[in-house]
Amino acid sequence: xxxxxxxxxxxxxxxxxxxxxxxxxxxxxxxxxxxxxxxxxxxxxxxxxxxxxxxxxxxxxxxxxxxxxxxxxxxxxxxxxxxxxxxxxxxxxxxxxxxxxxxxxxxxxxxxxxxxxxxxxxxxxxxxxxxxxxxxxxxxxxxxxxxxxxxxxxxxxxxxxxxxxxxxxxxxxxxxxxxxxxxxxxxxxxxxxxxxxxxxxxxxxxxxxxxxxxxxxxxxxxxxxxxxxxxxxxxxxxxxxxxxxxxxxxxxxxxxxxxxxxxxxxxxxxxxxxxxxxxxxxxxxxxxxxxxxxxxxxxxxxxx
Amino acid sequence: xxxxxxxxxxxxxxxxxxxxxxxxxxxxxxxxxxxxxxxxxxxxxxxxxxxxxxxxxxxxxxxxxxxxxxxxxxxxxxxxxxxxxxxxxxxxxxxxxxxxxxxxxxxxxxxxxxxxxxxxxxxxxxxxxxxxxxxxxxxxxxxxxxxxxxxxxxxxxxxxxxxxxxxxxxxxxxxxxxxxxxxxxxxxxxxxxxxxxxxxxxxxxxxxxxxxxxxxxxxxxxxxxxxxxxxxxxxxxxxxxxxxxxxxxxxxxxxxxxxxxxxxxxxxxxxxxxxxxxxxxxxxxxxxxxxxxxxxxxxxxxxxxxxxxxxxxxxxxxxxxxxxxxxxxxxxxxxxx
Numbered sequence: 001x002x003x004x005x006x007x008x009x010x011x012x013x014x015x016x017x018x019x020x021x022x023x024x025x026x027x028x029x030x031x032x033x034x035x036x037x038x039x040x041x042x043x044x045x046x047x048x049x050x051x052x053x054x055x056x057x058x059x060x061x062x063x064x065x066x067x068x069x070x071x072x073x074x075x076x077x078x079x080x081x082x083x084x085x086x087x088x089x090x091x092x093x094x095x096x097x098x099x100x101x102x103x104x105x106x107x108x109x110x111x112x113x114x115x116x117x118x119x120x121x122x123x124x125x126x127x128x129x130x131x132x133x134x135x136x137x138x139x140x141x142x143x144x145x146x147x148x149x150x151x152x153x154x155x156x157x158x159x160x161x162x163x164x165x166x167x168x169x170x171x172x173x174x175x176x177x178x179x180x181x182x183x184x185x186x187x188x189x190x191x192x193x194x195x196x197x198x199x200x201x202x203x204x205x206x207x208x209x210x211x212x213x214x215x216x217x218x219x220x221x222x223x224x225x226x227x228x229x230x231x232x233x234x235x236x237x238x239x240x241x242x243x244x245x246x247x248x249x250x251x252x253x254x255x256x257x258x259x260x261x262x263x264x265x266x267x268x269x270x271x272x273x274x275x276x277x278x279x280x281x282x283x284x285x286x287x288x289x290x291x292x293x294x295x296x297x298x299x300x301x302x303x304x
Numbered sequence: 305x306x307x308x309x310x311x312x313x314x315x316x317x318x319x320x321x322x323x324x325x326x327x328x329x330x331x332x333x334x335x336x337x338x339x340x341x342x343x344x345x346x347x348x349x350x351x352x353x354x355x356x357x358x359x360x361x362x363x364x365x366x367x368x369x370x371x372x373x374x375x376x377x378x379x380x381x382x383x384x385x386x387x388x389x390x391x392x393x394x395x396x397x398x399x400x401x402x403x404x405x406x407x408x409x410x411x412x413x414x415x416x417x418x419x420x421x422x423x424x425x426x427x428x429x430x431x432x433x434x435x436x437x438x439x440x441x442x443x444x445x446x447x448x449x450x451x452x453x454x455x456x457x458x459x460x461x462x463x464x465x466x467x468x469x470x471x472x473x474x475x476x477x478x479x480x481x482x483x484x485x486x487x488x489x490x491x492x493x494x495x496x497x498x499x500x501x502x503x504x505x506x507x508x509x510x511x512x513x514x515x516x517x518x519x520x521x522x523x524x525x526x527x528x529x530x531x532x533x534x535x536x537x538x539x540x541x542x543x544x545x546x547x548x549x550x551x552x553x554x555x556x557x558x559x560x561x562x563x564x565x566x567x568x569x570x571x572x573x574x575x576x577x578x579x580x581x582x583x584x585x586x587x588x589x590x591x592x593x594x595x596x597x598x599x600x601x602x603x604x605x606x607x608x609x610x611x612x613x614x615x616x617x618x619x620x621x622x623x624x625x626x627x628x629x630x631x632x633x634x635x636x637x638x639x640x641x
Contacts, residue, residue, distance in 0.1 A: 148359050150624050155416060163419045167394045187358055190391045194416040195617035204624035206359040241631050251363055261628055 003030035004293035010074035011036030011043030017270035018282040028293035094120040109229040126277035127151035128176035135181030137226035142214040147183035154198035157275035201276035233287035236265030307548040311345040320351035320529035337560035349386040354393035376405035383407035402431040412438035418453035425460040437465040443473040447485035464493035472501030472583040476511035483515035495519035501583020505534035530589030531579035581607040585614030598630035
């Protein structure tokens with residue numbers, strides 16, 4: 001079967017975990033190249049070890065191969081802003097794992113179809129990938145007036161980029177809860193917990209509902225369906241207990257609040273299992289790449 | 305020994321104890337009283353810092369910027385400070401508070417996560433206000449780790465770093481070790497913030513001073529989260545007896561405590577079973593009311609929730625784990641019955 005050639009730009013931890021995920025799952029993509037800028041990088045050595053072509057010429061190596069159609073950018077927000085233009089000019093699809101958000105936020109089970117024609121999509125943030133689907137699972141049943149999410153992540157699984165810019169993380173995630181999750185307003189709060197042994201990523205979503213009449217069973221069903229959809233590409237994604245219906249004092253009066261607690265355990269491909277926050281980024285990116293690759297193949301078949 | 309600079313945080317830590325219900329009028333009265341008594345720094349914000357009015361922490365009854373504005377307008381000599389927890393607050397709220405006129409920001413993180421404060425300590429210095437690093441849950445780490453973390457904050461431009469006993473779990477020996485380590489490692493001020501779960505808030509504050517602390521926190525009538533803090537008026541009285549003159553008028557503070565703060569409190573702050581078990585298990589003090597709420601809802605003993613939270617090493621900001629723990633404990637009970 002014909003496959004779509006893909007490349008990973010950035011040979012750090014995220015790029016490396018993503019490489020293992022693509023190699024582990026046979027699909028519509030063929031990983032043709034891993035490109036970094038540090039000839040000594042462990043990621044490039046690991047790529048060669050796995051039989052994948054590796055280059056330290058960065059984006060130029062990718063641009064030199066006209067057959068590469070999909071590029072996963074696991075560099076930095078600053079680098080992606082420049083890479084995005086070059087990739088677009090070369091007609092390559094960019095799946096952006098940085099916080100740059102040049103293209104629209106993409107959360108696979110929620111809004112893939114809305115952006116099937118996009119040339120650049122953004123993977124939001126780990127917390128956004130984990131909780132936007134849960135907020136959406138509520139908002140597709142009843143409007144969510146306000147969504148709040150708390151992401152608790154092991155300190156060891158939080159890299160320096162996020163640590164130096166917590167503002168960006170909270171803003172991006174809150175935006176995703178509105179734009180993708182469908183909440184009218186939203187807040188996102190990260191907690192970095194240094195417990196030993198390291199804790200698995202846990203998320204809590206609060207959804208404030210203003211409507212008087214709604215069917216909580218419908219919501220519960222919708223949440224379960226969504227968790228099933230996400231767990232198809234992030235196997236360690238699950239609920240902690242059943243969604244709960246509570247009532248809280250809010251600035252909008254005493255209102256029903258739906259509480260959803262969730263846990264994300266990583267697959268342990270390259271990152272340790274507790275780092276579900278990193279795993280869900282690479283697993284979601286792989287899923288998105290796979291969906292675009294299939295879409296490209298289909299289009300070509302139709303075209304022939 | 306020299307007299308410490310006293311920061312009164314009744315209008316911040318105390319907010320936890322009264323479910324974030326301070327009014328502008330109460331802020332004006334308390335700030336007025338503290339300012340006249342000569343307290344040099346007064347902290348005002350949501351208990352969990354700027355922008356913490358949320359479901360997780362509890363919503364503020366009055367928008368906190370209105371409270372901060374009232375404090376800034378009222379204080380004639382005192383500097384108004386606010387608490388800031390990265391992730392809860394963002395640069396936007398810090399800028400706004402500085403615009404309103406706060407003179408100091410206390411940037412609080414779990415005591416192993418100092419590197420997330422860089423963005424905000426640097427911003428505070430750019431905005432021309434004092435920046436204080438606040439190492440929460442200091443009982444969880446040994447002195448050397450705290451000193452390393454404090455050095456990071458110093459390198460970002462902090463004017464002072466506090467050892468914060470958020471759980472009220474430290475004993476004087478532990479306070480001395482930690483404060484001494486910071487004093488040795490830093491060239492800036494070192495502060496100490498106590499909670500009274502083991503009945504040691506004043507004793508630990510004195511131990512901190514003996515170890516060289518330059519700044520100490522208190523709350524009027526101990527009005528703070530959980531078991532409360534070192535009562536500012538008691539602290540001043542003890543310091544007077546030690547011939548350490550803070551310049552604060554004790555009798556005015558006592559009147560403020562009796563006539564203004566006591567009537568606001570739902571009851572006196574005592575070391576009851578819940579507060580003692582919280583300190584003993586090393587659980588963050590602001591969890592108290594949330595734990596009581598969950599215990600009631602799921603027919604559990606608050607002590608068992610506290611113990612489990614301690615075992616799981618929950619830290620500040622993890623109020624959602626209370627519900628998770630309560631649900632699991634309730635489920636276990638059902639199975640065993």
